[in-house]
Amino acid sequence: MSNGAFAAAMAVLPDYLGQHVLLSVSALLLGIAISLPLAIVSAQSRSLREPVLALANIVQTIPGLALLALFYPVLLALSVFTARAFGLRIPALGFLPALLALTLYSMLPVLRNTIAALMGLDPAVKTAARAVGMTPRQSLLIVELPLAAPVIMAGIRIAAVWVIGTATLSTPVGQTSLGNYIFTGLQTENWIFVLFGCVAAGALALVIDRLLALAETGFAQRSRARLIAAFIGVVVVIAASLVPLIGTASGRAVIGAKNFEEQYILSAVIADQLAKAGVPSIRRSDLGSTIIFRALVAGDVDAYVDYSGTIWANEMHRHDMPGRAAVLQQVARWLKTTYGILDVGSLGFENAYVLAMRRDKAKALDIETLADLAAYAPRMKIGGDYEFFSRPEWASIVKTYRMHFAVQRSYQPTFMYRALSDGDVDVISAFSSDGRIAEYHLKLLSDPKSALPPYDAVLLLSPKRAQDAKFFAALKPLAGRIDLTTMQRANLMVDRDKRTPEDVAKWLVQRIRK
Amino acid sequence: MIRLEGVRKDYGAGTPAVRSLTLEIQEKEFAVLIGPSGSGKSTTLLLLNRLIEPSAGTIAIDGQNISALDPVALRRRIGFVFQGIGLFPHLTVSENIAITPRLLGWSRQEIAARVRELLELVHLAPERYGERLPKQLSGGEQQRVGVARALAARPNIMLMDEPFGALDPLVRDELGTDYRDIHDRLGLTTILVTHDMTEALLLADRIVVMRDGGIVQSGTPQQLIDAPSDDFVRHMIDSPRRRAQRLAAALNPIPAP
Numbered sequence: 025m026s027n028g029a030f031a032a033a034m035a036v037l038p039d040y041l042g043q044h045v046l047l048s049v050s051a052l053l054l055g056i057a058i059s060l061p062l063a064i065v066s067a068q069s070r071s072l073r074e075p076v077l078a079l080a081n082i083v084q085t086i087p088g089l090a091l092l093a094l095f096y097p098v099l100l101a102l103s104v105f106t107a108r109a110f111g112l113r114i115p116a117l118g119f120l121p122a123l124l125a126l127t128l129y130s131m132l133p134v135l136r137n138t139i140a141a142l143m144g145l146d147p148a149v150k151t152a153a154r155a156v157g158m159t160p161r162q163s164l165l166i167v168e169l170p171l172a173a174p175v176i177m178a179g180i181r182i183a184a185v186w187v188i189g190t191a192t193l194s195t196p197v198g199q200t201s202l203g204n205y206i207f208t209g210l211q212t213e214n215w216i217f218v219l220f221g222c223v224a225a226g227a228l229a230l231v232i233d234r235l236l237a238l239a240e241t242g243f244a245q246r247s248r249a250r251l252i253a254a255f256i257g258v259v260v261v262i263a264a265s266l267v268p269l270i271g272t273a274s275g276r277a278v279i280g281a282k283n284f285e286e287q288y289i290l291s292a293v294i295a296d297q298l299a300k301a302g303v304p305s306i307r308r309s310d311l312g313s314t315i316i317f318r319a320l321v322a323g324d325v326d327a328y329v330d331y332s333g334t335i336w337a338n339e340m341h342r343h344d345m346p347g348r349a350a351v352l353q354q355v356a357r358w359l360k361t362t363y364g365i366l367d368v369g370s371l372g373f374e375n376a377y378v379l380a381m382r383r384d385k386a387k388a389l390d391i392e393t394l395a396d397l398a399a400y401a402p403r404m405k406i407g408g409d410y411e412f413f414s415r416p417e418w419a420s421i422v423k424t425y426r427m428h429f430a431v432q433r434s435y436q437p438t439f440m441y442r443a444l445s446d447g448d449v450d451v452i453s454a455f456s457s458d459g460r461i462a463e464y465h466l467k468l469l470s471d472p473k474s475a476l477p478p479y480d481a482v483l484l485l486s487p488k489r490a491q492d493a494k495f496f497a498a499l500k501p502l503a504g505r506i507d508l509t510t511m512q513r514a515n516l517m518v519d520r521d522k523r524t525p526e527d528v529a530k531w532l533v534q535r536i537r538k
Numbered sequence: 539m540i541r542l543e544g545v546r547k548d549y550g551a552g553t554p555a556v557r558s559l560t561l562e563i564q565e566k567e568f569a570v571l572i573g574p575s576g577s578g579k580s581t582t583l584l585l586l587n588r589l590i591e592p593s594a595g596t597i598a599i600d601g602q603n604i605s606a607l608d609p610v611a612l613r614r615r616i617g618f619v620f621q622g623i624g625l626f627p628h629l630t631v632s633e634n635i636a637i638t639p640r641l642l643g644w645s646r647q648e649i650a651a652r653v654r655e656l657l658e659l660v661h662l663a664p665e666r667y668g669e670r671l672p673k674q675l676s677g678g679e680q681q682r683v684g685v686a687r688a689l690a691a692r693p694n695i696m697l698m699d700e701p702f703g704a705l706d707p708l709v710r711d712e713l714g715t716d717y718r719d720i721h722d723r724l725g726l727t728t729i730l731v732t733h734d735m736t737e738a739l740l741l742a743d744r745i746v747v748m749r750d751g752g753i754v755q756s757g758t759p760q761q762l763i764d765a766p767s768d769d770f771v772r773h774m775i776d777s778p779r780r781r782a783q784r785l786a787a788a789l790n791p792i793p794a795p
Contacts, residue, residue, distance in 0.1 A: 148620065148622045148624050149624065149626065149627070151589065151620075151624070152618075152620060152624035152625070152626065153626075154589060154613065155587065155589060155613055155618040155620070155624070156613065156614075156618070156637050156638050156641070156687065157610055157611070157613040157614030157638055157641050157642075157691075158610070158637075158641060159610050162641065166626075166637075167626055167628075170628050171626075171627070171628055246628060246671070
């Protein structure tokens, strides 16, 4: 089993590492290109220096994940604007937001060290530069920058290590990085993946840091050999990392996945179907519900599996419950007319949001339905996934059943089940297709007032791919072929048995073909 | 010929660093500005190649008012030697010497030949010293490089701000003598700042004694010795003699009776 996880980790390393290096290097180069001139001007101007350093300091206090997340809405708004003004759409997901956030992140150490180095130079040397007849520009290029170079290089080193580390957080905005190991591993309790991601990112940071340290001493000791060695080393590392990416980025279909097991498995199933039809694809995992839908609309993602109720409540803002078939039909029509998104159809199972309790506790209190639960709620604690309490479904439950809990807690799903099992919380928001419902012997509470919509799993294609007959033909066979029991078994294989989603996807494809 | 007329320099409010200075220095003259700290001698030197600008008055070199000249071009035709040596620590000896010719766009061969010639002029073997960094040289050797760098672009005028002040006495004498020789051979006009009267008496064609931003007396060493204008000048001129007497007494003590 561990060997399988290790082999699975190795298999995706070229893609993850390449993307990680591409992102980090681009962000660092852009950061240096902005910081260096800004620092040079700031070193001479007090009125510029203070606000520049203050701003860079503020950026540094924003948590890395939040900074990355913030660029998504900013770019989305900008994209709407440029689309209207110039007919040009900016991708709000993936590389660009990650690049901009990391660029900002890389700036402080370069700014601070460059300003400090230039201001700390012996004034006698600067006077000598003027006395031998240098213009201010010549003095900067011939004397000041070379003397400041070791300290500037030290700043670049710090920035490089920060950027490589923080780049692991770009996974949730749809940019593949070594962080995919960590996010996926955390989700599936695959600690080999988590460890693999940490070690890979750490090793990359260490190698780059050592090479830049070599450049730093090269500058300090005027050793051309060291500078050349460091330069060659950096180029080799970057080139080796990027080679596997050549030819992969363009033309490949992008398959999205949200941040839980079922989605990993289904995205692997979709990739498998496409591969059989001769369509190469890459997968983008751990995307949030809203982000993934916007990405599909924008064409940043070509296909993914969503759930009818999610679209119904979150995108269509509907609160009425016309029944499962009607919701499915109306969602498909709405997607088509509003965005040109093609609903290939229901896969054949429902993954509903349900509230779940431990069977023993539900029995003791005689709780069968959400209406029964509402009476006990004020003395109870509820756990939900990261999205749940901000979703309209939760608002609908609160409103319909006048449900108020003493305590609300958000969990990463794996830990949420643990918390319920250990008695830390009394109720959780579960997914009906989750294999762990059976494993933990959970009681699912029924919803007599239909506060929650149905959640049929539906395969969606982006407006562009909706026109692509080959694409559609490859994926159409999936419709109606996966029932609830099969999906629950598949999910459990990942959750409990620690098999990789790719491995389980192969099993699932075999069953579909039968 | 360098001519200062009514030159004043204020640093903010308070007493000016230099007040109403009028002075003429002849071509090929070796002039030494001497005075205690704060007398304005270094400020005067810095005004001559526009490292600082005067608050009032005019400075002319060969009849040209320097405030009308491009300061960068002006500095490239005036050599400047610093008290703190002021070599560029990241450049080799050859690169340091080559800096002004390089800025002037000389060809590579011209520069290489000139660097060699200058190293020999200041008695440093080109093969041994050319590729070294300043920190690998002794203080005296560094200042020889400083002199060579100042001479690189064949200036007619050399400005020297306490150039030998930080060196030990032996090296100091040697360097002073060597430089006076270079001054004569190349036909330079040198203005050297010092607070050491011995050095002034040994090197100068003319000594300009300064105090509180003004000139107290200006003349040949002989004129100053023969007719010091006041007690201050007399006291300064006498200090080498007093030291020599004390030295003689220390070396030949009067035997006890």
